[in-house]
Amino acid sequence: MAIREQGPGGQKRKMDAGGLTAFFREIRELHTPDEVTFLCVGTDRSTGDSLGPLTGSRLLEYGFPHVIGTLPSPCDANNLTNRIDEIPLEHVVIAIDACLGPYAAVGCYFVSMEPLHPAKSVGLVLPAVGHYSLAAVVDANGPKPYRTLQTTPLHRVMGMAGTIAAAAAAGFGISR
Template sequence: MGIREQGNGRRYKKDTEGLTAFFREIAALHTIEQVTFLCIGTDRSTGDALGPLTGSRLLDYGFPYVVGTLPNPCDADNLLAQVAAIPPGQIIIAVDACLGTLLTRGSYLTAAGPLQPAQSVGLKLPAIGHYSIAAIVDVNGPKPYHTLQTTPLHRVMVMAEQISGAAATGFGLEAYGRFKGSSLA
């Protein structure tokens, strides 16, 4: 789980249309072969499953370089090794779940810069990504681990589809993904 919602001026709150524009901006600067999606999270927590769900859908859409999927999650235990395995020179788009306020739940914080994985739950991991998306899956409270465990799976699945669909549209892959078999099945 990534950063808490922060008003540092570098992150921008987006809806689904805003995500598509964010990906179009990245696609205008980098080819699909230059981009690696780093989808952080675990399939052992509904709220934190956003990363692996997103990664699996990105593969369905035809993105060639995706780290962090349902069969092979990128979590706190293996994050550093997974990042070290990404070839030098790749542009990393980091995707992670986070907690925010009731008014921001279901929206996305984007940045042309890294995110800080696991900050909300008190872990110290390095900031990661040339670009980043923190998906606000639920409301921050006194027990973030419990909140993540009880976050509705449907909300997380919808948000993962919105991120991957926006990426596919932004990079021009949306039609391809509709014909490929789903790795979520």
Template structure:
């Protein structure tokens, strides 16, 4: 889906769950431009007023601490997992959204547990034989724009200022 479809995705979730019942799990690190989508998104979601966000610029949720950060989420919370990913050239700048868990770090070959009741993967760059290098050299502007689009769409979907 494109950025316009994101608000519909969040409206569907909002129809089933109030914002207080949700935790956004924004996966990534600020040490890689492509992988910074998660913490950038998490920080923007807090600015819009979402009460439960794990994974921000000051406190990223990355491969090293993912399992611990998931354990910190209170029981009964509905999790929306957000992560950057690589994809085919035609999908660059688009989003995969689903009512199912997200498999973090799949595009770079890591085996991490699937997380979330809902998932949102942002295609920040094109698949390549060297995925880590691709994420390191992904244009920061693209990642910032996509993080802003996700946070704005979530705010619109949940009726927050956006």
């Protein structure tokens, strides 16, 4: 889980669900699904932080061949370093994580052609991950991020995970 806001240099692009397909299409123009690993960061033990494993499970349902971080096998702060080692060196990584942000950005997505910094908002120092990143603003940032994540509506997180997976499938030209 990371806090994401649009950077001053425009490196992170804020978008709604409609823009995600175009983001994945940009990646597809450079890389095939066989060359891409989705690294979906999060845990199934917190509603707000379950976006990663929910998204990873949905990506597998669409048939993406390389997904790390699913409901049965999450990629979280405790195992992130080991899970990164599973990624073939020649693969391009798309890192996906939940984040907290400004109230007006809840339900939006921040995408970037640069790595994601997981767990930054809760004070953990983890390695930056991904060649591309997508952070979904699941709730508003506040003084108690752990509590916020525990009380984030599951319906919102599930909807956002479904939107990300569907956009990835559409962008890569994959249908069920």
